[in-house]
Amino acid sequence: MSDKRTDYISWDEYFMGVAKMSALRSKDPNTQVGACIVSNDNKILSMGYNGLPRGCSDDEFPWAREGAPLDNKYMYTAHSELNAILNYSGGSLEGAKLYVSLFPCNECAKAIIQSGIKEVIYDSDKYADTNANPYADDASNNEKENLNTKTVKRGDKLVYQVWLDTTKFDANNKDHIQSVGISDDYDEAKLELESREPAST
Numbered sequence: 246m247s248d249k250r251t252d253y254i255s256w257d258e259y260f261m262g263v264a265k266m267s268a269l270r271s272k273d274p275n276t277q278v279g280a281c282i283v284s285n286d287n288k289i290l291s292m293g294y295n296g297l298p299r300g301c302s303d304d305e306f307p308w309a310r311e312g313a314p315l316d317n318k319y320m321y322t323a324h325s326e327l328n329a330i331l332n333y334s335g336g337s338l339e340g341a342k343l344y345v346s347l348f349p350c351n352e353c354a355k356a357i358i359q360s361g362i363k364e365v366i367y368d369s370d371k372y373a374d375t376n377a378n379p380y381a382d383d384a385s386n387n388e389k390e391n392l393n394t395k396t397v398k399r400g401d402k403l404v405y406q407v408w409l410d411t412t413k414f415d416a417n418n419k420d421h422i423q424s425v426g427i428s429d430d431y432d433e434a435k436l437e438l439e440s441r442e443p444a445s446t
Contacts, residue, residue, distance in 0.1 A: 256287050260344040261368055267294045267325065268346050272303045273318065275310055280325040280345040282333060282362065290341060293328030297321055326353040330360045338362055347371065 254262070260281050267279030271294045282291045297303050301321065309317045323331075326349050330338065339361035348370035349357060357365060 257344075257366060260287075260289070260342075261346070261366065263289065263292065264325075264344045264346050265368070267292045270294045271296055271325075272308070273322065274308055276347070278325040278345065278347045280329040280343060282329050282338060283342045283344065285340055285342075290335060290338065291329045291333035293325045293330070293332050295322055295325045296328070298323055324350065324353050327356050330356055330362075342366065 260283050264279040264281040267281065268277040269279070271277035271279070273295055276295065278295045280293045281289060284290055297306055298321070306321050307316050307318055310319075311317060314320055325347075326343060326345055329343070341360075341362050342364040343357060343362045344366045346368045348367045349365065
């Protein structure tokens with residue numbers, strides 16, 4: 246009798262693979278995330294990916310990451326973890342495990358806790374640098390291109406993300422601040438502008 250294979254994948258690899266496969270169903274052009282909920286005896290209970298709620302057309306609603314609240318995706322999309330929890334119709338998820346391709350946000354973390362899921366296994370935490378250090382200048386942890394890596398032309402729209410570092414305030418006064426002003430010298434300090442006369446016709 247021949248011996249069995251020994252190079253088969255582990256349960257963790259298998260379920261994370263299912264989560265990543267689920268992510269391929271996402272229509273989001275920027276970030277595709279998948280989730281897989283598993284019982285203690287290694288049975289798949291539910292799956293989900295980030296997308297619009299049921300019945301909402303992914304051709305009509307916006308997918309942009311920037312712009313007014315009603316013109317970007319954040320008002321409309323549901324994350325993969327929440328979709329996986331809501332897709333489950335078998336009763337309690339108490340004690341289950343969640344495999345997800347991207348570290349959960351705070352809103353999904355609350356839903357995970359409330360559902361009774363006891364363990365989360367994630368593959369990537371690509372926003373960790375931004376969360377730990379808001380000054381991290383890396384296009385991979387936020388927008389595809391930020392102000393320091395983006396090539397712009399006259400008339401292009403620039404979106405600023407402002408972080409307020411209260412650790413620089415005086416310890417005796419920072420709890421009593423009523424208002425904070427923000428000045429912007431990016432154009433003067435960072436950009437080299439070339440003035441040209443319009444071409445004659």
